[in-house]
Amino acid sequence: MPGALVTRISREELAARIAADIPEGAYVNLGIGAPTLVANYLLADLEIILHTENGLLGMGPAPDAGLIDPDLINAGKQPVTALAGAAYFHHADSFGMMRGGHLDICVLGAFQVSATGDLANWSTGAPGAIPAVGGAMDLAIGAKDVFVMTDLLTKSGESKLVAECVYPLTGVGCVSRVYTDRAVFDVTGDGFRVRELFGGTTIDQLEQLIRLDLRNKD
Amino acid sequence: MPGALVTRISREELAARIAADIPEGAYVNLGIGAPTLVANYLLADLEIILHTENGLLGMGPAPDAGLIDPDLINAGKQPVTALAGAAYFHHADSFGMMRGGHLDICVLGAFQVSATGDLANWSTGAPGAIPAVGGAMDLAIGAKDVFVMTDLLTKSGESKLVAECVYPLTGVGCVSRVYTDRAVFDVTGDGFRVRELFGGTTIDQLEQLIRLDLRNKD
Amino acid sequence: MIDKTLPSTAAAVAGIEDGSTVMIGGFGRAGQPVELIDALIEQGAGDLTIVSNNAGNGDTGLAALLAKGRVRRMICSFPRQHDSWVFDGLYRAGEIELEIVPQGNLAERIRAAGAGIGAFFSPTGVGTELAGGKEERTIDGRRYVLEYPIRADIALISAYRGDRWGNLVYRETARNFGPIMAAAASTTVVQVDEVVELGALDPEAVVTPGIFVNRVVPVGSRPWVQGGAFVGGVDIEGRSCQVRS
Amino acid sequence: MIDKTLPSTAAAVAGIEDGSTVMIGGFGRAGQPVELIDALIEQGAGDLTIVSNNAGNGDTGLAALLAKGRVRRMICSFPRQHDSWVFDGLYRAGEIELEIVPQGNLAERIRAAGAGIGAFFSPTGVGTELAGGKEERTIDGRRYVLEYPIRADIALISAYRGDRWGNLVYRETARNFGPIMAAAASTTVVQVDEVVELGALDPEAVVTPGIFVNRVVPVGSRPWVQGGAFVGGVDIEGRSCQVRS
Numbered sequence: 001m002p003g004a005l006v007t008r009i010s011r012e013e014l015a016a017r018i019a020a021d022i023p024e025g026a027y028v029n030l031g032i033g034a035p036t037l038v039a040n041y042l043l044a045d046l047e048i049i050l051h052t053e054n055g056l057l058g059m060g061p062a063p064d065a066g067l068i069d070p071d072l073i074n075a076g077k078q079p080v081t082a083l084a085g086a087a088y089f090h091h092a093d094s095f096g097m098m099r100g101g102h103l104d105i106c107v108l109g110a111f112q113v114s115a116t117g118d119l120a121n122w123s124t125g126a127p128g129a130i131p132a133v134g135g136a137m138d139l140a141i142g143a144k145d146v147f148v149m150t151d152l153l154t155k156s157g158e159s160k161l162v163a164e165c166v167y168p169l170t171g172v173g174c175v176s177r178v179y180t181d182r183a184v185f186d187v188t189g190d191g192f193r194v195r196e197l198f199g200g201t202t203i204d205q206l207e208q209l210i211r212l213d214l215r216n217k218d
Numbered sequence: 219m220p221g222a223l224v225t226r227i228s229r230e231e232l233a234a235r236i237a238a239d240i241p242e243g244a245y246v247n248l249g250i251g252a253p254t255l256v257a258n259y260l261l262a263d264l265e266i267i268l269h270t271e272n273g274l275l276g277m278g279p280a281p282d283a284g285l286i287d288p289d290l291i292n293a294g295k296q297p298v299t300a301l302a303g304a305a306y307f308h309h310a311d312s313f314g315m316m317r318g319g320h321l322d323i324c325v326l327g328a329f330q331v332s333a334t335g336d337l338a339n340w341s342t343g344a345p346g347a348i349p350a351v352g353g354a355m356d357l358a359i360g361a362k363d364v365f366v367m368t369d370l371l372t373k374s375g376e377s378k379l380v381a382e383c384v385y386p387l388t389g390v391g392c393v394s395r396v397y398t399d400r401a402v403f404d405v406t407g408d409g410f411r412v413r414e415l416f417g418g419t420t421i422d423q424l425e426q427l428i429r430l431d432l433r434n435k436d
Numbered sequence: 437m438i439d440k441t442l443p444s445t446a447a448a449v450a451g452i453e454d455g456s457t458v459m460i461g462g463f464g465r466a467g468q469p470v471e472l473i474d475a476l477i478e479q480g481a482g483d484l485t486i487v488s489n490n491a492g493n494g495d496t497g498l499a500a501l502l503a504k505g506r507v508r509r510m511i512c513s514f515p516r517q518h519d520s521w522v523f524d525g526l527y528r529a530g531e532i533e534l535e536i537v538p539q540g541n542l543a544e545r546i547r548a549a550g551a552g553i554g555a556f557f558s559p560t561g562v563g564t565e566l567a568g569g570k571e572e573r574t575i576d577g578r579r580y581v582l583e584y585p586i587r588a589d590i591a592l593i594s595a596y597r598g599d600r601w602g603n604l605v606y607r608e609t610a611r612n613f614g615p616i617m618a619a620a621a622s623t624t625v626v627q628v629d630e631v632v633e634l635g636a637l638d639p640e641a642v643v644t645p646g647i648f649v650n651r652v653v654p655v656g657s658r659p660w661v662q663g664g665a666f667v668g669g670v671d672i673e674g675r676s677c678q679v680r681s
Numbered sequence: 682m683i684d685k686t687l688p689s690t691a692a693a694v695a696g697i698e699d700g701s702t703v704m705i706g707g708f709g710r711a712g713q714p715v716e717l718i719d720a721l722i723e724q725g726a727g728d729l730t731i732v733s734n735n736a737g738n739g740d741t742g743l744a745a746l747l748a749k750g751r752v753r754r755m756i757c758s759f760p761r762q763h764d765s766w767v768f769d770g771l772y773r774a775g776e777i778e779l780e781i782v783p784q785g786n787l788a789e790r791i792r793a794a795g796a797g798i799g800a801f802f803s804p805t806g807v808g809t810e811l812a813g814g815k816e817e818r819t820i821d822g823r824r825y826v827l828e829y830p831i832r833a834d835i836a837l838i839s840a841y842r843g844d845r846w847g848n849l850v851y852r853e854t855a856r857n858f859g860p861i862m863a864a865a866a867s868t869t870v871v872q873v874d875e876v877v878e879l880g881a882l883d884p885e886a887v888v889t890p891g892i893f894v895n896r897v898v899p900v901g902s903r904p905w906v907q908g909g910a911f912v913g914g915v916d917i918e919g920r921s922c923q924v925r926s
Contacts, residue, residue, distance in 0.1 A: 027892050047682055057890045072609055089611070095543050099798070295710075313788050313789060317789075351811065353785060355785075355786075355811065360805075544798070552804060554802035554823065
């Protein structure tokens with residue numbers, strides 16, 4: 001497995017790397033799961049406004065242990081807090097905010113991302129699985145920039161960056177950038193392009209791992 | 219002019235007559251112009267909730283002279299007050315209330331009403347006139363019951379109840395009842411039917427005035 | 437005098453018929469009208485279609501209604517949660533129908549019902565299997581699918597405070613689906629922590645005007661909110677927590 | 682630190698280009714952002730398309746902008762008022778284009794732009810000349826016409842109080858088109874009576890969250906509202922009135 005030799009960064013390092021790309025003043029939705037980690041690495045002296053689709057802008061960190069308010073939760077149904085400057089709203093307004101293109105960035109996990117920016121992250125299509133989509137499809141098409149946060153390879157070593165998604169789609173042509181443990185990729189009109197390499201990773205190695213061209217052909 | 223001999227009631231009496239048909243608890247929009255008079259005749263010990271489409275439920279009467287708040291106006295842009303229990307909302311919510319069928323009654327003026335309940339009240343179609351529709355079309359299709367308040371005849375003696383409207387339509391098949399100075403008419407699947415006669419008016423006289431059948435043919 | 441308040445949750449859910457479509461507010465446990473659902477279980481209506489974002493948590497509230505076999509069909513965005521074992525069992529046994537709707541389309545379809553919109557073109561779900569069979573159209577270069585309103589016979593929602601005209605305010609993210617479901621149902625039934633005097637709610641801050649509400653029943657404060665103040669909550673495992681100082 | 686406040690109305694309207702589509706809030710005079718319109722007149726942009734419910738009153742605000750010949754086209758529901766002589770004159774002289782939209786369709790089309798809806802079927806206007814040429818469809822037995830979003834480059838609105846994140850509250854029926862226009866424009870500019878500290882606005886009562894707002898400029902209290910209290914107004918003829926005791 002060629003990937004085993006390549007330098008990778010940890011999930012926490014990756015969260016910090018994504019956080020570094022989020023400018024002050026951005027309106028940001030962090031998806032359920034690993035993307036939630038990004039919040040821990042936003043610079044404390046920058047004002048970045050977090051949106052949670054269940055009806056809050058200006059979401060703050062988790063409350064101290066023992067100070068949980070069950071009416072105040074995030075989209076993952078975990079207890080959160082609200083910052084000074086927060087606002088509550090109902091679900092139609094909240095998803096209008098997304099669908100209307102008002103969020104600057106959302107960060108989502110992925111099963112697969114295609115070279116044209118298609119995202120698959122809600123269902124593996126496994127028979128017998130109970131389908132559940134939540135806000136994934138709305139987030140995918142809603143934010144100005146959709147960042148994906150994922151390992152480059154699955155546990156069995158298959159690339160999550162693919163020519164075409166095999167898993168059921170969440171959104172078509174919606175991903176702008178993919179942050180992985182080995183490199184950051186931009187989704188361009190001409191497929192994936194490497195934006196940044198982590199550790200000793202080379203573009204040749206990445207091309208071997210994902211079996212897609214990462215360079216212009218001219 | 220046969221109509222000249224028939225008993226009529228005054229505009230104020232007509233407003234009182236309409237008010238008497240509005241039950242406690244009804245949500246009601248009173249259109250600009252004569253319908254606004256109806257508010258003066260709602261029974262003071264009944265709670266009837268007035269809607270004004272510029273964003274208020276629980277509209278109260280005009281303020282005392284000298285106590286005008288320019289931020290608190292009705293759809294006719296006249297100063298009003300707000301009752302205890304009032305609520306403010308924006309225009310999309312306000313017109314959603316109408317369009318969604320949540321108002322029980324609206325009372326509108328008319329140029330013409332057709333036997334199938336079409337309403338013409340926003341434009342005479344006169345060349346050179348500046349068109350202006352406001353909320354008329356939304357009100358016409360929005361309320362559960364659309365009451366029209368009008369003189370039966372125009373100043374030149376023509377019936378406002380017609381087989382088919384000549385003036386540009388406000389709404390199709392939307393009027394449920396027409397309150398006139400000579401009679402009250404229900405709009406039925408089979409045309410106008412007299413609900414109530416005022417003074418000495420007879421159905422024969424009405425049929426002569428409006429030149430439409432007012433009786434079942436069987 | 438208009439008085440939409442009722443003395444009991446039993447009175448509040450009276451008359452719900454077999455085969456009804458019932459919207460149930462809440463996102464997870466926040467805003468879930470548990471006392472009204474308990475009353476609905478007691479009331480006995482069955483063969484229900486339930487519209488709710490999730491499909492119940494643990495063994496209480498919506499999960500308890502499901503466990504009683506009263507629900508024929510769920511319309512929701514996210515039935516599968518860490519504590520949705522009741523729904524999971526019914527679904528795997530083929531004992532319940534499921535329509536999955538992306539959360540924003542669910543919200544907008546409910547909103548459309550209340551606002552008298554016949555259908556709308558949504559960009560959400562385009563090109564996915566959840567748009568399968570739906571009319572698609574490209575407008576100004578963007579692809580959309582046509583989505584239809586979701587209406588209900590009954591909405592059961594939870595709010596924080598209400599008055600006798602049915603005006604409502606909510607609390608924090610427990611607002612979620614309440615305002616749009618209130619407008620989308622023929623009969624809207626609301627449980628509130630507290631009924632306040634008419635005029636006590638700031639008209640600038642009323643979230644659901646009473647025009648959308650038919651019945652209001654006070655169920656008392658939740659354990660974590662008393663008299664309008666946060667007095668300590670429970671975490672997702674149900675352990676009780678301290679008051680914030 | 683995010684700070685959307687600006688020191689002057691001139692700074693607030695900087696950069697508005699010739700040919701822009703500009704939404705202007707207000708219903709009649711209530712909520713009309715007169716100070717921002719004055720700044721726009723001074724700024725000089727022309728060939729504008731204006732989206733606003735009315736077409737100006739008297740000789741101030743929107744009417745003054747029209748009088749300067751800066752507006753090519755009006756999209757509104759009700760241009761003809763007792764004091765709309767400026768618009769009336771331009772229209773009769775053929776010097777301005779007019780698109781009349783039923784008020785609820787105007788509001789919903791603006792709302793659709795902000796909410797990312799591609800188009801929607803509305804029952805308003807069906808069978809009338811204002812639906813002429815529009816796609817019609819019968820859904821569940823009711824006739825609808827297809828209406829498209831109205832977007833703008835700039836929205837100029839008036840609110841009561843705002844904070845440096847752009848959160849807004851309004852006052853009474855001056856709220857009208859503000860919240861939906863704020864969401865429908867690429868750049869939203871708001872004049873407020875007062876800028877308050879972040880956190881001073883109740884998060885349950887914020888009507889326009891700051892995500893929809895780009896620039897906030899305080900213009901001081903209106904004559905009839907000072908420090909949050911009603912202190913007397915002017916009637917429609919402009920006569921000053923007493924404070925309510």
